Amino acid sequence: MEKTYNNKAWFLVLPVLVLVAFSAVIPLMTVVNYSVQDTFGNNVFFWAGTEWFEQVLTSSRFHGALIRSLSFSLVILAIQIPLGIFVALNMPRKGIGVPICLVLMALPLLIPWNVVGTIWQVFGRGDIGLLGYTLRTLGISYNYATDPWHAWITVVVMDVWHWTSLVVLLCYAGLVSIPDAYYQAAKIDGASRWSVFRYIQLPKMNRVLLIAVLLRFMDSFMIYTEPFVVTGGGPGSATNFLSIDLVKMAIGQFDLGPAAAMSIVYFLIILALSWVFYTVMTNYDTANR
Amino acid sequence: MATTTTTMLRETASSHHEALGQSEAVARKMRRRGRESRFWWLVPTLYIVFLMLPIYWLVNMSFKTNTEILGSFSLWPQNPTLRNYMVIFTDPAWYSGYINSIIYVTLNTIISVGVALPAAYAFSRYKFLGDKHLFFWLLTNRMAPPAVFALPFLQLYSSFGLIDTHIAVALAHCLFNVPLAVWILEGFMSGVPKEIDETAYIDGYSFPRFFVKIFMPLIASGIGVAAFFCFMFSWVELLLARTLTTTEAKPIAATMTRTVSASGLDWGVLAAAGVLTIIPGALVIYFVRNYIAKGFALGRV
Amino acid sequence: MDFSWMAWTTPTALFFLSILTLLLGMGVWEYFSPGGNPRVGILRFETTRGDRLFLSLLGSAFIHLAWLGLVSPNLWWALALSVVYAIGVFRFV
Numbered sequence: 001m002e003k004t005y006n007n008k009a010w011f012l013v014l015p016v017l018v019l020v021a022f023s024a025v026i027p028l029m030t031v032v033n034y035s036v037q038d039t040f041g042n043n044v045f046f047w048a049g050t051e052w053f054e055q056v057l058t059s060s061r062f063h064g065a066l067i068r069s070l071s072f073s074l075v076i077l078a079i080q081i082p083l084g085i086f087v088a089l090n091m092p093r094k095g096i097g098v099p100i101c102l103v104l105m106a107l108p109l110l111i112p113w114n115v116v117g118t119i120w121q122v123f124g125r126g127d128i129g130l131l132g133y134t135l136r137t138l139g140i141s142y143n144y145a146t147d148p149w150h151a152w153i154t155v156v157v158m159d160v161w162h163w164t165s166l167v168v169l170l171c172y173a174g175l176v177s178i179p180d181a182y183y184q185a186a187k188i189d190g191a192s193r194w195s196v197f198r199y200i201q202l203p204k205m206n207r208v209l210l211i212a213v214l215l216r217f218m219d220s221f222m223i224y225t226e227p228f229v230v231t232g233g234g235p236g237s238a239t240n241f242l243s244i245d246l247v248k249m250a251i252g253q254f255d256l257g258p259a260a261a262m263s264i265v266y267f268l269i270i271l272a273l274s275w276v277f278y279t280v281m282t283n284y285d286t287a288n289r
Numbered sequence: 290m291a292t293t294t295t296t297m298l299r300e301t302a303s304s305h306h307e308a309l310g311q312s313e314a315v316a317r318k319m320r321r322r323g324r325e326s327r328f329w330w331l332v333p334t335l336y337i338v339f340l341m342l343p344i345y346w347l348v349n350m351s352f353k354t355n356t357e358i359l360g361s362f363s364l365w366p367q368n369p370t371l372r373n374y375m376v377i378f379t380d381p382a383w384y385s386g387y388i389n390s391i392i393y394v395t396l397n398t399i400i401s402v403g404v405a406l407p408a409a410y411a412f413s414r415y416k417f418l419g420d421k422h423l424f425f426w427l428l429t430n431r432m433a434p435p436a437v438f439a440l441p442f443l444q445l446y447s448s449f450g451l452i453d454t455h456i457a458v459a460l461a462h463c464l465f466n467v468p469l470a471v472w473i474l475e476g477f478m479s480g481v482p483k484e485i486d487e488t489a490y491i492d493g494y495s496f497p498r499f500f501v502k503i504f505m506p507l508i509a510s511g512i513g514v515a516a517f518f519c520f521m522f523s524w525v526e527l528l529l530a531r532t533l534t535t536t537e538a539k540p541i542a543a544t545m546t547r548t549v550s551a552s553g554l555d556w557g558v559l560a561a562a563g564v565l566t567i568i569p570g571a572l573v574i575y576f577v578r579n580y581i582a583k584g585f586a587l588g589r590v
Numbered sequence: 591m592d593f594s595w596m597a598w599t600t601p602t603a604l605f606f607l608s609i610l611t612l613l614l615g616m617g618v619w620e621y622f623s624p625g626g627n628p629r630v631g632i633l634r635f636e637t638t639r640g641d642r643l644f645l646s647l648l649g650s651a652f653i654h655l656a657w658l659g660l661v662s663p664n665l666w667w668a669l670a671l672s673v674v675y676a677i678g679v680f681r682f683v
Binding site: 418419421422444447448 | 596617638
């Protein structure tokens with residue numbers, strides 16, 4: 001659509017601008033201010049310069065949390081995207097099955113995040129949880145509270161359980177927009193199941209897949225509540241992701257300076273990655289118009 | 290794009306049908322055969338079972354007594370009890386949590402969609418100074434981790450005397466819901482042809498009258514989808530909601546965590562409270578079920 | 591209303607003022623010469639001068655962080671490097 005150039009449109013954007021600036025810009029400025037100062041409470045601050053940044057950038061604690069968060073996001077993407085596509089391909093397109101599938105699949109998305117944590121905390125316990133009890137009966141020793149690997153697997157399975165439906169719904173929305181004529185043409189050409197997927201379905205899903213990757217990456221990179229409820233960052237620091245570490249530092253230990261410096265580094269990483277994703281997405285959009 | 294494109298595609302598809310002289314039934318048969326398997330239903334079924342098992346376990350626990358939960362392991366309640374639900378419905382400390390959550394979620398949905406509507410219209414219809422950068426800046430707020438903002442928010446809202454009010458949580462959630470609402474609505478609005486606006490202006494409609502009387506009904510499903518997503522993200526978020534409230538506006542999800550640590554581990558009540566937090570979400574999905582797939586496809590989310 | 595919790599310092603205030611000045615400057619420039627001088631640079635997609643400014647600022651932030659983490663706390667060299675980088679971005683991207 002051809003858009004007209006009109007700077008009066010700014011007035012329509014103004015309410016959003018004021019509202020978001022109030023909740024985003026003031027806190028962001030405050031975080032920057034904290035990051036160069038030291039405090040012992042009561043709003044008394046001392047200049048610290050770049051000390052906190054040095055401390056954060058060279059601390060193994062931050063490196064550990066960053067690596068954990070990045071690998072968590074990669075594992076999540078590697079599982080959820082293919083699984084989501086696979087389930088979406090096998091969804092019914094018509095009939096009574098469609099609303100049933102959609103409603104049931106969307107259900108985990110609308111559960112408060114700490115309840116998701118609670119559900120899995122209970123589900124995985126060896127004494128009262130179905131999963132933990134079953135595994136124990138089968139003779140597999142499983143305890144997410146003491147074994148770092150088990151904690152990781154639990155958190156990953158929980159996230160798969162929680163968010164794969166988002167990928168499924170996005171892909172499904174892309175798939176139902178494919179006209180029947182495409183499938184008929186493929187049938188006439190004698191195309192295999194794989195080439196139907198590769199040349200008809202995948203290109204149609206490209207755009208929604210990009211959105212899915214973007215949303216899943218961002219949300220898994222800043223995951224906080226669910227693993228916090230299940231493992232509290234432990235055992236040791238095995239599931240101490242960036243957000244968890246940040247909240248521990250800022251609210252738990254009241255180390256405002258280091259926490260603020262860490263927030264800024266964290267935010268810059270997210271900003272850079274978002275920009276890359278966003279640019280890829282918009283350029284893909286314009287290229288396809 | 291959006292609606293028109295889909296309908297256009299459908300029309301092309303159906304005209305192809307007629308051109309090929311094939312009936313809908315044949316097409317359906319072909320597509321079914323295209324799957325090359327009678328077991329396609331296995332995948333969604335298994336997936337749904339995987340999704341439902343943990344939820345079932347929670348429901349199961351909520352009907353058991355604590356002695357039964359801890360004492361014996363059973364797949365369904367042996368002595369079903371409603372005690373856990375009674376505890377919640379009779380104790381104001383519990384049920385006021387639900388009321389608080391619903392109040393701030395509703396407030397947030399109204400504010401987010403209200404301010405996002407004109408902004409999305411501006412983005413979908415006009416080019417203006419810095420529009421693309423503004424749009425990206427809005428989206429970065431959707432991507433900003435709430436953990437970064439928790440502490441400054443606490444102080445910001447304290448200085449306005451808003452701590453422990455519903456409006457504080459509603460405003461804080463605008464941080465990620467407003468950008469999302471703008472994003473979704475912009476996608477829907479771009480699907481409405483611009484000629485409609487122009488015709489209305491020629492007919493003598495003022496902008497506000499046109500927007501409310503003609504434009505908003507056209508994107509009603511888009512507004513529904515945007516409201517659904519705002520509801521969803523505000524309902525599930527806890528970190529900010531918990532930071533900004535102490536007692537008066539405490540959300541149910543936060544009440545849960547506190548009661549667990551205070552009164553030992555009352556698993557039954559915890560499970561019942563969890564089940565009750567799932568219900569509003571389930572209701573909302575049920576009402577918008579026909580729009581979910583559409584909303585995902587047409588909006589940009 | 592008490593805003594002392596924001597803990598302003600002269601350097602951070604100057605930092606935000608210069609960002610604001612840059613944004614205003616870009617706004618004025620864009621107002622008098624709309625379109626943002628779009629071109630396809632070495633990144634092989636269209637960028638406007640606003641994109642170039644964003645890339646310069648974000649890149650500078652990372653240069654400063656890298657300098658601080660890997661080289662030394664003396665950031666004047668990082669600043670110089672950032673300026674070179676920004677010129678490069680405005681010239682080639």
